[in-house]
Amino acid sequence: VFASLCVAAFFAVFIFRRTRCAFCSRSTDDDIDEDYHLLKSDESVDCRNSDSQLNRQYSNDCLDVVRRVVCFDDESKHIIHCSIPFVCQNLVNGLCEIVEIAIISHYLGNKQMTAYLIVHIFLGTYSEFLMGIGEATATLISHAVGFGNNHLAGQYAQIATVIYTVCSIPVMVLLYFTIYPTIRWLGLDHETAEFGQKLVNVSVFSLALEGIGEIMEEFLCAASHEYFTASLDILTCLVNVLAVSVAIIKYDVELWFVGLIHLIVTLLWVIAMNAVAYYSGWLKVYLKGMLMNNAFENRVAVKHIVAASAPLALGNLLASAEYGVLMIFASYIGPDAVSTWGILCTVWETLEATTDGIGDASEIRVARHLGKGNPEQAKISSYKSIFFALIASFIVSMCCILLHGIIPAWFTPDPTIQQMLRDMIPLIGLANMCIAFGMVSWALVTAQGRMQYATIAVTLITWSFTIPLAALMIYYFRTGLEGAVIAVSIGYTLAGFVLLRTLYNSDWHQISKDIQEANGFTGECYSDDEDDSDSESKSTRLSLSSDSTWTTKYSSRLITNHIDYDTEECSSQD
Numbered sequence: 001v002f003a004s005l006c007v008a009a010f011f012a013v014f015i016f017r018r019t020r021c022a023f024c025s026r027s028t029d030d031d032i033d034e035d036y037h038l039l040k041s042d043e044s045v046d047c048r049n050s051d052s053q054l055n056r057q058y059s060n061d062c063l064d065v066v067r068r069v070v071c072f073d074d075e076s077k078h079i080i081h082c083s084i085p086f087v088c089q090n091l092v093n094g095l096c097e098i099v100e101i102a103i104i105s106h107y108l109g110n111k112q113m114t115a116y117l118i119v120h121i122f123l124g125t126y127s128e129f130l131m132g133i134g135e136a137t138a139t140l141i142s143h144a145v146g147f148g149n150n151h152l153a154g155q156y157a158q159i160a161t162v163i164y165t166v167c168s169i170p171v172m173v174l175l176y177f178t179i180y181p182t183i184r185w186l187g188l189d190h191e192t193a194e195f196g197q198k199l200v201n202v203s204v205f206s207l208a209l210e211g212i213g214e215i216m217e218e219f220l221c222a223a224s225h226e227y228f229t230a231s232l233d234i235l236t237c238l239v240n241v242l243a244v245s246v247a248i249i250k251y252d253v254e255l256w257f258v259g260l261i262h263l264i265v266t267l268l269w270v271i272a273m274n275a276v277a278y279y280s281g282w283l284k285v286y287l288k289g290m291l292m293n294n295a296f297e298n299r300v301a302v303k304h305i306v307a308a309s310a311p312l313a314l315g316n317l318l319a320s321a322e323y324g325v326l327m328i329f330a331s332y333i334g335p336d337a338v339s340t341w342g343i344l345c346t347v348w349e350t351l352e353a354t355t356d357g358i359g360d361a362s363e364i365r366v367a368r369h370l371g372k373g374n375p376e377q378a379k380i381s382s383y384k385s386i387f388f389a390l391i392a393s394f395i396v397s398m399c400c401i402l403l404h405g406i407i408p409a410w411f412t413p414d415p416t417i418q419q420m421l422r423d424m425i426p427l428i429g430l431a432n433m434c435i436a437f438g439m440v441s442w443a444l445v446t447a448q449g450r451m452q453y454a455t456i457a458v459t460l461i462t463w464s465f466t467i468p469l470a471a472l473m474i475y476y477f478r479t480g481l482e483g484a485v486i487a488v489s490i491g492y493t494l495a496g497f498v499l500l501r502t503l504y505n506s507d508w509h510q511i512s513k514d515i516q517e518a519n520g521f522t523g524e525c526y527s528d529d530e531d532d533s534d535s536e537s538k539s540t541r542l543s544l545s546s547d548s549t550w551t552t553k554y555s556s557r558l559i560t561n562h563i564d565y566d567t568e569e570c571s572s573q574d
Contacts, residue, residue, distance in 0.1 A: 069383045076384055079358075082365055083388070085230030087357030092234045094350030096241040098410065101346060104255070105412045107248050110339060112255045113412065115195035117342025118183055121327060123203055125320040126171045130211050132313025133164045133305075138218035139446055140304055142364050145222050146371025147519040154289020155298055157219045159305050162296075164211045172204040186331040186338055195255045202259035206266045213270040216277070222364055225282055229273070236269040304518065308451050315455030322462050326484045329474045337481060340420040343411050344428060344481070351400055351432045352439065354392040358385055359443035366447040370515045375508035382444045382503060386437050393436030397429040404429070424481055431489035438496020445499050448511050449518075457498045466491030 105113040137160035144153040179200045183193040217229045243261045247253045277283050289295065296302055323345055330341040362385030369378035400407075408421035445454040466487050473483025 065380075065383070068380055069387055075377065075381055076388075079361060079365060079381060079384055079388065082226060083358045083361040085226045085357075086360045087354050087392075089230040089233045090353030090357045091350070093237050094346070094353045096237040097346055098350060099241050100244055100258075101343065102410050102412075103245055103248050104258070107252075108255060110412065110414055110417075111189075111192045112195050114188065114335070114339045114342065115183065115192050115199065116255060116258070117339065117346070118186070118188075118327070119179060119196050119199050119203065121324055121342060121345060122175065122179065122182065123200075123207060125317065125324055126175060127207055127210065128320040129313050129317035130164055130168055130171060130207070131214060132311075132316045133160050133167070133309040134211065134214045134218050135316075135446065136160075136305065136308035136312045136451060137215055138222055139363065139367050139449065139451075140308060141219055141222040142367035142447070143371040143449070143515050144519050146368035147516055149519050150285045151289040152298075152301060152519060153219070153222070154283075154286035154291075155293070155295035155301050156289075156305060157215060157286070158290050158295040159302055160215050160309075161212055163305065163309070164215060165208065168208040168211060172207065175200055175204050175207075186328065188335060188338070198254070198256035199259045202256055202263055206259070206263045209263070209266045209270055213266065213273060216270070216273055219286075220273075220277055220282065221360075222368075223282060223286070225277070226361075226364075228276070232269065232273055232276075236265060240265045308449070311451040311455035312446065315451075315459055318459045318462060322466065322488070325467055326470055326488070329470060329484060330481060332474060333480060336414070336416050336420065339412070339414075340417050340424070341481060341484070343417070343421060344424055344485075347400075347407070347425065348428055348432070351393075351396055351428065352436075354396050355389050355432075355436045355439050358389045358392060359440045361385070362440060363443040363447040366444055367515075370448065370508075370512045371519060373512055373516055375512040378447075378512065379506075379508045382447075385444065386440050386500075389436050389440040390433075393433050397432045400429040400432070401426050420481065424485060427482060427485045427489075431485055431492075434489050435492035435496060438492050438499060441496055441499035441503055445502055448506060449515055450502075450511075453502060454499060457502075458495045461491050461495045461498070465494065 101113060101116065104116055137156055140156050141153045144150070144156060180193045180197045183196045184190070217233070220226070220229050240262065243265065244258050247257060247261060283290065323341075327338060327341050330337040362382060365385070366378045366382050369375070369381060404422055404425040407425055408418040411421065412418060442454050442458065445451075469490065470484045470487035473479045473487060474481075477483065479486075
């Protein structure tokens with residue numbers, strides 16, 4: 001952790017020296033540039049004095065940006081308002097997962113708990129791979145909704161659902177045939193592998209259903225119904241953990257029945273969400289794009305989905321596979337270390353709940369601003385999100401560190417695993433503070449539509465630095481699981497600063513223009529959003545020059561110079 005903090009400090013100094021306040025100068029420095037050229041053109045002015053004045057001007061602008069970030073204004077309220085459902089949803093989900101693992105451990109034994117944890121990690125790895133489609137769709141839908149293109153938003157949802165369903169079939173087959181030999185390869189006995197195989201036989205169907213529900217959930221969140229989706233998800237988690245608790249405690253069922261309960265509850269969740277969304281009229285303006293056409297005929301939309309999903313799916317797979325590889329490293333230490341690492345992953349996911357929630361909210365918020373043509377607001381919103389994430393991660397990590405002596409007893413009665421958890425939980429708490437800003441930066445770079453860059457940065461650092469360092473710490477220095485935690489902390493800290501510098505050096509105006517052009521090739525009516533009254537949004541939503549290039553039959557209807565769509569009626573005729 002000390003090494004991670006040192007690396008973080010070094011990169012912080014390096015980044016801020018190199019960027020030289022570029023993050024605040026690119027958008028509002030027209031007058032500064034004029035002053036600079038005036039100073040340089042005036043032969044009577046000493047160049048050293050002019051540079052000094054320019055540096056002072058840059059410093060004042062830096063302080064102005066810092067004040068805008070820290071100030072609790074309307075944008076801060078919007079971010080918090082949007083983050084609350086995501087944070088609550090992730091926290092309840094994580095806590096319910098902890099309760100479920102604790103019940104399995106205390107009533108079914110360590111073997112079934114270990115099988116559950118291994119299956120959970122590998123299911124999560126493949127689920128994250130498939131959810132790259134959902135995350136990319138969430139960003140594209142937010143761009144379309146922010147731009148006002150409801151027809152395109154509905155088409156994105158249709159395309160993503162079909163692609164996810166098709167891609168989930170080979171993943172289900174792969175899981176079915178590989179989980180038993182994987183558990184045996186980790187050095188665990190035949191009985192544990194059998195428990196895992198029976199659980200996977202049922203859980204693979206939950207994997208497909210969860211993805212379909214997640215895409216609809218992302219769609220509703222982009223359409224400003226995040227409170228409903230969070231409430232339904234929280235209710236689903238509570239029902240799920242209650243049903244599992246009753247089944248295990250009262251009827252003494254085996255582990256595969258837990259997977260069956262998950263499948264039934266997931267099916268009810270998908271049905272309830274789609275039914276409420278439909279009968280509430282929330283999907284009315286999107287239905288034509290979702291159901292009343294073949295969205296795959298819109299090849300540009302399909303191309304956008306594939307181009308955005310592929311890097312995110314690959315990045316999620318490699319990032320999640322990191323924990324699977326580290327579990328293999330843990331098997332070198334012993335079977336107890338495998339169980340401990342599985343529990344630590346669950347605790348870590350719970351600690352990241354607040355950061356993930358803020359990241360999800362900021363991704364939707366920033367993407368919507370960029371789609372509307374508000375690059376300045378998007379930039380400030382991204383910096384505010386990182387600031388709030390750092391505060392939230394500090395509070396959650398401190399609570400975890402203070403409770404590190406109590407938490408292990410919740411998971412298992414095994415004294416060996418309890419002691420290992422006591423030693424590791426404080427390190428995880430400190431590591432969570434180091435990597436919080438990196439997780440939000442990943443979401444913000446994704447919101448810009450730069451999925452490829454985020455994937456390449458994180459993947460290269462993970463597999464060229466984190467994994468080799470963890471192997472060196474465990475196999476050569478024999479540090480135990482502490483080495484794995486330190487390697488993950490340093491790796492994510494490095495990745496976070498790379499993504500943070502990317503945000504600081506972003507050309508937000510060009511990114512917003514590119515997003516608007518990408519979402520202007522088809523459209524129906526424009527969405528109602530709480531920020532539609534924003535003056536900048538009204539004047540720049542589609543003030544594109546007439547020399548823009550468009551490739552579809554809607555171009556003549558959509559693109560004219562400086563049209564105000566708040567007074568223009570939307571036509572749906574071909």
